Amino acid sequence: xxxxxxxxxxxxxxxxxxxxxxxxxxxxxxxxxxxxxxxxxxxxxxxxxxxxxxxxxxxxxxxxxxxxxxxxxxxxxxxxxxxxxxxxxxxxxxxxxxxxxxxxxxxxxxxxxxxxxxxxxxxxxxxxxxxxxxxxxxxxxxxxxxxxxxxxxxxxxxxxxxxxxxxxxxxxxxxxxxxxxxxxxxxxxxxxxxxxxxxxxxxxxxxxxxxxxxxxxxxxxxxxxxxxxxxxxxxxxxxxxxxxxxxxxxxxxxxxxxxxxxxxxxxxxxxxxxxxxxxxxxxxxxxxxxxxxxxxxxxxxxxxxxxxxxxxxxxxxxxxxxxxxxxxxxxxxxxxxxxxxxxxxxxxxxxxxxxxxxxxxxxxxxxxxxxxxxxxxxxxxxxxxxxxxxxxxxxxxxxxxxxxxxxxxxxxxxxxxxxxxxxxxxxxxxxxxxxxxxxxxxxxxxxxxxxxxxxxxxxxxxxxxxxxxxxxxxxxxxxxxxxxxxxxxxxxxxxxxxxxxxxxxxxxxxxxxxxxxxxxxxxxxxxxxxxxxxxxxxxxxxxxxxxxxxxxxxxxxxxxxxxxxxxxxxxxxxxxxxxxxxxxxxxxxxxxxxxxxxxxxxxxxxxxxxxxxxxxxxxxxxxxxxxxxxxxxxxxxxxxxxxxxxxxxxxxxxxxxxxxxxxxxxxxxxxxxxxxxxxxxxxxxxxxxxxxxxxxxxxxxxxxxxxxxxxxxxxx
Numbered sequence: 001x002x003x004x005x006x007x008x009x010x011x012x013x014x015x016x017x018x019x020x021x022x023x024x025x026x027x028x029x030x031x032x033x034x035x036x037x038x039x040x041x042x043x044x045x046x047x048x049x050x051x052x053x054x055x056x057x058x059x060x061x062x063x064x065x066x067x068x069x070x071x072x073x074x075x076x077x078x079x080x081x082x083x084x085x086x087x088x089x090x091x092x093x094x095x096x097x098x099x100x101x102x103x104x105x106x107x108x109x110x111x112x113x114x115x116x117x118x119x120x121x122x123x124x125x126x127x128x129x130x131x132x133x134x135x136x137x138x139x140x141x142x143x144x145x146x147x148x149x150x151x152x153x154x155x156x157x158x159x160x161x162x163x164x165x166x167x168x169x170x171x172x173x174x175x176x177x178x179x180x181x182x183x184x185x186x187x188x189x190x191x192x193x194x195x196x197x198x199x200x201x202x203x204x205x206x207x208x209x210x211x212x213x214x215x216x217x218x219x220x221x222x223x224x225x226x227x228x229x230x231x232x233x234x235x236x237x238x239x240x241x242x243x244x245x246x247x248x249x250x251x252x253x254x255x256x257x258x259x260x261x262x263x264x265x266x267x268x269x270x271x272x273x274x275x276x277x278x279x280x281x282x283x284x285x286x287x288x289x290x291x292x293x294x295x296x297x298x299x300x301x302x303x304x305x306x307x308x309x310x311x312x313x314x315x316x317x318x319x320x321x322x323x324x325x326x327x328x329x330x331x332x333x334x335x336x337x338x339x340x341x342x343x344x345x346x347x348x349x350x351x352x353x354x355x356x357x358x359x360x361x362x363x364x365x366x367x368x369x370x371x372x373x374x375x376x377x378x379x380x381x382x383x384x385x386x387x388x389x390x391x392x393x394x395x396x397x398x399x400x401x402x403x404x405x406x407x408x409x410x411x412x413x414x415x416x417x418x419x420x421x422x423x424x425x426x427x428x429x430x431x432x433x434x435x436x437x438x439x440x441x442x443x444x445x446x447x448x449x450x451x452x453x454x455x456x457x458x459x460x461x462x463x464x465x466x467x468x469x470x471x472x473x474x475x476x477x478x479x480x481x482x483x484x485x486x487x488x489x490x491x492x493x494x495x496x497x498x499x500x501x502x503x504x505x506x507x508x509x510x511x512x513x514x515x516x517x518x519x520x521x522x523x524x525x526x527x528x529x530x531x532x533x534x535x536x537x538x539x540x541x542x543x544x545x546x547x548x549x550x551x552x553x554x555x556x557x558x559x560x561x562x563x564x565x566x567x568x569x570x571x572x573x574x575x576x577x578x579x580x581x582x583x584x585x586x587x588x589x590x591x592x593x594x595x596x597x598x599x600x601x602x603x604x605x606x607x608x609x610x611x612x613x614x615x616x617x618x619x620x621x622x623x624x625x626x627x628x629x630x631x632x633x634x635x636x637x638x639x640x641x642x643x644x645x646x647x648x649x650x651x652x653x654x655x656x657x658x659x660x661x662x663x664x665x666x667x668x669x670x671x672x673x674x675x676x677x678x679x680x681x682x683x684x685x686x687x688x689x690x691x692x693x694x695x696x697x698x699x700x701x702x703x704x705x706x707x708x709x710x711x712x713x714x715x716x
Contacts, residue, residue, distance in 0.1 A: 019046035020189040020222045021070070021107075026082040028062070028069045034295040036079070039065040041246040043082075047190065047222035054225045054237030054254070056269070058571045059542070060291055062246040063226045067194045070224070071109055072099040086190065105135040108183030108221075110193040110212070114175035117182075118167040124151070124178045125163030128185060135186045150181040153218065154211050157661065171662055172419070173204035177211055184215040191216060192224045197232065201418040201598055203659055206642040209236055210658075228572060230273055231601070231644025234258055235651040242266045245302035246294055248321060252328025255648050262330045262338045264307045264345035271346040272576035273646050274605035284605075285346060286577035290541055301332075309334055309345055369409025372444055372479075372560050372592040373430070378403040379438030380422075380429055380616075384667055395667045399425040401616040402439075409559065410586065412593040414607035414624075416600060416639065418663055422616040423596045427562050430594070433476050444479045444559055478508065481553035485565035487545035491537040497523075497548055498533040504555040522551040527581060543574035547581065554585070563595040567602055579606060600643045604628050609708075612636045615666050615674040618700065622709030632703055632711035634681045635659075672696050673714065681715040689715050 028040035040062045047053055055063050068074050070084050072091055084091040086106055091099065103109070111117040119127060128147035132138055138146070144163070151159035154177040167175055176196060183191055193212060197205040209232065216223050225237055233240055233254065240257045242250040242265065250263035261267040271285040289306040292298060300315040301307070307314065314333055321329040324339050337343040379402065384395035400422045407413045415423040430441055433448050441448045484490035491500055501519045510518065523530055526547040537545055546566065553561055566582075567575045579602065585591060597603050603610060604624055611621040612635065620633040631637045638657040645651040659678050664670075672694045676682050682693050692698075692714045703709040 017048050020049050020087070021047040021224075022083070022085040023066075023070065024083040024085070026066065026069055026084065027080070028065045028074065029079045030075075031077055032295055034293070037295045038246050038297065039294060040069060043243075043246075043248055045241060045248070045251070047224060049189065049220055049222050050216070051238045052216070052223040052225050052236055054227065054233040054240045055243060056227060056230065056233055056240065057243035058269075058291055058573055059228075060294070061243040062294075063243055064194055065246075066243070067109070067192050067224065067226055071103060071107065071192060072096075073109075101135075104131055104182075104188070105186045106188050107190040107192065108186075108188040110176070110179050110183050110191065110196045112195040112198055114172065114179045115167060117179050118175060120167055123164050123166055124170070127178070128163075128181060131182050131185045146185075147181075150185055151178070154178070154181045154215070155207070156181075171204075173200055173207060174662065176200065176204075176208050180208070180211055180215050184219050184221070187219045187221075189219075189221055190224070191219070191221045192226075194226045195228070196225075197227070197229070202600055202642045203418060203638060205232075205644075206656060207658075212236075229644060230270065230572065230646040231651065234646050234648045235644055242269070245292055245297060247331070248329070249303070249331045250328065251321065252330075256327050258646065258648050260327070260339065260341075261345065262324055262327050262335050263332050264309055264334075264338070265303050267338075267345040268306075269573060270646065272573045274576075274579065274601045275646060284576035284579055286580065287573040309338075309343060369411070369590070369592075371406050371408055371442075373407040373594065374442040375406075375426075375430070375439070376404050376441075377439040378426060378429060378436065378441065380425055381437065397665075397667045398616050398669055399666060400429065401669075403611075403613070403616070403618055404439075405611055405618070405621065407560070407592050407594055409590050409592050411609065412586065412595060412607045414603040414610045415594070415596045415613060416598070416603055416610060417613035419598075420615070420663055420666065421613040422666075423613055424564060425616075426613075427482075427564055427594065427596055431480065431482055431562055433480075443476055446476060448476070478556045479558055480560045480562065481556065481558040482562040482564065483546075483549050483553050483566045486569050487542065487549045488537055490549055491545060491552075493537055496534050496536055497528075497540075500537075500548060501533075501552055501555055504552060508556055518555065522554060525554065525585070526551045527577075541574070542570050543577055546570060546574075546578055550578075550581065550585070554589070558591070560592045560594065563593055563597075565597055566595070567597070567599065575602070582606065600639065612639065615663065615669065617674055617712070619675065619713070620709075620711040621700070622703065622706065626703075626706045626709045630703070630706065630709075632709075632716045633675075633713050634679050634716065635675050636711075638680075670694070673698055673712075679715070681713070685715045 024044050026040055026043040029036045029038050043066055045053060057063055069080055074080055080092055082092060091102060125144060125147045128150055129143035132143045132146055148159050148163050151163055156162050156174060156177055196212065197208050200208060227233060237254045240252065240254050241248045242263060244265050250266045261270055268285060268287045272287060274284060287306055292302045301318055304310040304314040311333060319331045319333050321331045324330050324335050327339050334343060338345045378400050380400040382397045382399055383393045384397055385391040386394045403426055405413060415426060417423055498519055501522055502515045505515045505518055520530060528544065528547055532544065567578060570578060586593060595607060607624050609623050610627050611618050614635050620636045628640060631640055638659045641656045657680060661678050664677060670676060676693045682690060698712040698714050700710040700712045703711060
């Protein structure tokens with residue numbers, strides 16, 4: 001029985017195949033107070049049957065507007081021009097009734113948010129059968145049977161019974177499978193997928209991409225895949241179009257693009273992606289500056305102000321896409337120099353860029369500082385209640401179960417695992433600074449105790465016994481701070497940046513002069529100009545907002561920063577700058593980071609040690625390179641094999657471990673190993689080991705020859 005599956009090879013497209021979709025000079029603009037916003041400016045491409053076109057670029061580059069323009073889903077205020085030829089018929093200019101006959105039949109779409117894409121008052125079977133009956137002459141029974149077959153095709157377990165379930169009863173990955181089933185229900189010739197894996201865990205993302213590939217193979221459709229994940233593009237696209245400021249700036253086949261990017265913007269995007277090979281880290285090269293406003297583009301190349309190799313001529317005339325021999329189409333005056341290797345378009349890392357390990361080679365040094373955080377046998381449960389008016393407890397959800405770890409000064413510990421594994425709950429229990437349900441947490445030598453009067457208490461931190469609940473709690477609040485996942489949601493939109501940074505300083509009793517000096521110091525520390533102090537969060541870019549969030553967390557001089565998905569809401573180019581910032585701050589200020597993240601490439605780049613969680617348990621922990629290079633637990637192996645690699649050759653040649661089924665509920669944990677129902681090793685184990693897996697919960701044990709590396713598995 002095989003445990004792995006190979007990633008796909010390029011599909012064979014018949015020579016001289018006719019495009020299933022041809023887009024010519026597509027232009028989309030929206031009205032605004034500052035003038036028309038030119039979201040899409042003259043996009044053209046052909047999509048062949050069975051092939052995948054990946055469209056990549058930063059937020060605001062026009063990717064989704066292109067998809068919406070092709071589908072005819074733009075708002076009435078949008079101005080849409082050009083040609084979208086589907087089977088020789090131009091879709092632009094058709095009314096909504098005519099477009100409704102095309103959408104779902106000849107062209108299907110997979111949306112970014114599956115919950116918003118599914119009508120919540122209908123069962124998934126009803127949604128699918130209605131989509132079939134709109135375009136086909138089917139009876140209710142026949143449509144229902146086809147709906148069940150579609151659910152089975154996309155991998156929904158027990159499809160006949162689950163067809164009667166409603167969207168909210170499905171997990172995020174299962175909902176996205178239903179959306180894919182809807183998109184392929186009538187065997188369209190074109191599929192458009194707009195960020196189909198953005199909010200999904202890495203294992204679920206891999207499953208969804210497999211389902212999307214299966215759907216494409218079943219229908220023979222051409223696929224337009226819009227994504228910001230360059231690893232996904234490397235593994236699943238045949239051709240790639242890079243968008244910037246509303247137009248394509250590079251268009252070629254996927255291998256040529258990753259082998260030698262010829263547009264400076266593409267090269268900088270790839271240089272900003274965290275990649276780690278053999279334990280050696282290179283400094284990330286973020287793209288400086290901000291993308292131009294599409295309501296008033298400058299003359300010349302829109303990327304010129306951010307380009308390290310721009311000429312004076314680049315600022316006078318905007319270059320058109322032109323063919324570069326042996327590569328593809330590129331919109332750059334210096335493309336020929338870049339293509340023949342005489343010019344480096346990516347530039348070098350800035351002198352201030354700091355590697356996570358603090359060394360030029362990027363190799364990690366073991367942390368030797370004091371223990372800032374100690375967690376022992378942490379337990380957290382939540383009651384499961386039932387009843388509309390009178391709530392009664394019907395069960396217990398075991399969110400965190402016996403979690404233990406230590407974190408030292410100058411060290412970053414990453415908590416990883418699928419959604420529902422207990423990572424964020426562990427983080428919240430540490431940050432609440434109140435009496436625990438079970439276990440022990442010690443921060444900077446003080447043990448978290450009871451709360452009183454709204455202040456967190458502490459005890460046992462000094463020889464004098466328990467610290468007072470007020471003063472001890474306030475001290476702990478100074479020592480531990482948090483950086484949130486969504487910087488816009490974490491910052492009060494009514495306050496300018498100066499007030500946002502001054503607020504925690506006032507809370508600890510600083511006077512005006514000290515606050516003014518500290519705010520200026522914080523802005524300088526996180527690489528922001530003092531001119532942003534008068535701006536409101538909505539007027540800042542995503543990267544600037546996250547830097548303000550980091551500055552606010554640093555205001556009280558903490559020793560420990562809790563990072564809850566601090567990079568997930570950022571573009572890859574902005575992400576690189578924030579990663580470099582976090583690495584520099586940790587070294588300069590002697591901070592310790594506890595980071596929750598689902599992007600395992602970022603975790604490997606930034607973290608010194610990693611703890612892998614599953615259903616509230618730590619199933620493996622160790623230093624980053626040991627765990628990534630020699631994973632022991634089958635769940636860790638599956639997680640790591642699902643990480644997209646931004647290299648088409650490696651991504652398509654490697655093997656991936658497939659986990660079957662969904663993560664079970666934490667309300668009914670098995671008596672033995674919590675991973676047993678999805679474990680590929682369990683299926684191959686002998687009866688004695690299987691019995692242990694079913695009845696005895698494995699404890700963490702050291703990995704032979706790997707100090708500090710431990711795993712909890714009977715069969716590994």
